Amino acid sequence: MKTSSISCAPKPARPGLGIYIHWPFCLSKCPYCDFNSHVAQRVEERDWRRAYLAALDWFAERTRGRTVTSVFFGGGTPSLMPPSLVAALLERIAARWPLDADVEITLEANPTSAEQGKFAAFAAAGVNRLSLGVQALDDAALRLLGRTHTAAEAIAAFELARKTFPRASFDLITARPGQTTAEWERELTRALALEPAHLSVYQLAMEPETPFFRLHERGRLDLPDEETALEMYRLTRRMLASAGLPPYEVSNFARPGQECRHNLLYWRYGIYAGVGPGAHARLPAQGSGAGRLALVATRSPARWLRQTLRAGGAGVAEMEELAPRQMALEYLLMSLRTREGMSRARLRAISGHDVSPHKVAELVHQGLLREAGNDRLGATERGVLVLERVIAELADTLSPAEGMTSQKLPHHPDGGQ
Ligand SMILES: C[S@@+](CC[C@H](N)C(=O)[O-])C[C@H]1O[C@@H](n2cnc3c(N)ncnc32)[C@H](O)[C@@H]1O
Ligand code: SF4
Structure with missing residues (x-):
């Protein structure tokens, strides 16, 4: 092409x-x-x-x-x-x-x-x-x-x-x-x-x-x-x-x-296909606008090739629908690695979860987290150096957001990413 x-x-x-x-x-x-x-x-x-x-x-x-x-x-x-x-x-x-x-x-x-x-x-x-x-x-x-x-x-x-x-x-x-x-x-x-x-x-x-x-x-x-x-x-x-x-x-x-x-x-928690041995993918969960299917292909190249040639398909070894908390954790882990940081609205849209405002205030006070408006959270220059700790502390406070149930999750939570 x-x-x-x-x-x-x-x-x-x-x-x-x-x-x-x-x-x-x-x-x-x-x-x-x-x-x-x-x-x-x-x-x-x-x-x-x-x-x-x-x-x-x-x-x-x-x-x-x-x-x-x-x-x-x-x-x-x-x-x-x-x-x-x-x-x-x-x-x-x-x-x-x-x-x-x-x-x-x-x-x-x-x-x-x-x-x-x-x-x-x-x-x-x-x-x-x-x-x-x-x-x-x-x-x-x-x-x-x-x-x-x-x-x-x-x-x-x-x-x-x-x-x-x-x-x-x-x-x-x-x-x-x-x-x-x-x-x-x-x-x-x-x-x-x-x-x-x-x-x-x-x-x-x-x-x-x-x-x-x-x-x-x-x-x-x-x-x-x-x-x-x-x-x-x-x-x-x-x-x-x-x-x-x-x-x-x-x-x-x-x-x-x-x-x-x-x-x-990846870092914005978009949708992606994973083609080839050991490749990972995240697809929308069937039948719902929200949610993710996590897929992993067979890791061994010889086995992946055999499986795909014999049966067609993508040589998928594992496929599971992620629980809301797992999706929240994945989004937190990836987005906080970036300068643009995470969006709390997006966290809620993906998983129906939110982080604790008290923990956010505490980490901001410690100079490890910065807030932009009411929505964006990102690690500061100091926070990046202890990022694992910042993420772990925030992750500990993840809980279902008020007024959010799985029925209320909006469609297309990948936001077109
Ligand atoms: C799949 S490899 C890159 C492609 C190509 N095979 C190469 O080596 O040039 C992706 C990158 O991961 C990095 N990498 C691989 N193993 C690493 C390790 N143990 N620690 C840090 N970086 C690593 C390397 O910088 C490498 O370029
Ligand atoms: S073993 Fe292959 S993939 Fe890994 S770093 Fe060396 S060349 Fe790249």
Whole structure:
């Protein structure tokens, strides 16, 4: 599907829909990563195409009347996908749903030279935003992270991405073994010299069952202590904000207007399809305007493929209707990570619940929460640093809002997100 040939519905054709597509393969497994990603000897493109198309059709049946506002190819390493497969999936999406005029189509990429060679073909297929896994701008650090590219290759890949796609972003990992705050400051300065309009900065997490986790347990990974990691995070927020990329979420920084729309849809508790092994989805609960179905697809790529090819459908392993309190918790957890924060009216519309005004007043008094009007609540600069505590304290006070019963919940609580 060529970008120019996308037939777009006039805006705003609400309500909206995001589509996540998971490609579970990588060339090698990084020692810190616990994503659903695998090194495969052989990937049968024809089978994967059939399975993905079946899954898209399954979701199309259940999300009629919605307009696709974003598509996100995540992984794994989706830049390993054949561009013809990406094109076929985007064509099927355009055939099944109307597309928003500003539809955002992101693909995650690794910066190796082989993948750079495919950038033009991805753009021709309709991808209009590339998210590049740079991770570090230092060759020794990249080796330690088990990456197969150099810093120079990553910079060249980003330069090419910027020329090829209307929007490009890159990921960095901070608080790495042996890293000092001064080194991180120099690295961030180099990153800013590339003038990105969007940057994701993740603190290195020790994920259970990864080689890094085991090394850490044996005391063989020299990680910065908590205070140093916090200092690096404060520095990141300061430096990026003064360069014109304020945080719009805990780990994401962008020039105004350059925020990732697909991720915003998650954080605003929108409706999304999840296509591929292990993908999650949130659909409207059947028969009611309010409520969410939570779906998870079979995690193993081989089993997901078999299940989808044999039985059609989306390879769904679990499907449950969320209780109002669960939805309230999910919305709280996600929206408070963002700069725009949460809307109490939306919390009530989604779940019929509200947080305690006394707790809100207490957290505002402590300088951890800010209120905008009667509706919006967001973490302050200080609150972001202790966000888990702020969210837990608010979550403890969640209770059914006065005068709200499930019958009274309004229709389309996703508000078109
Ligand atoms: C699915 S991966 C990205 C795509 C691509 N496979 C890559 O590695 O370049 C998404 C991002 O998650 C981040 N990430 C993965 N594991 C992490 C960990 N343990 N701690 C912090 N960030 C992590 C990395 O920045 C990575 O770019
Ligand atoms: S970080 Fe990216 S390339 Fe490395 S294993 Fe995870 S998904 Fe694959």
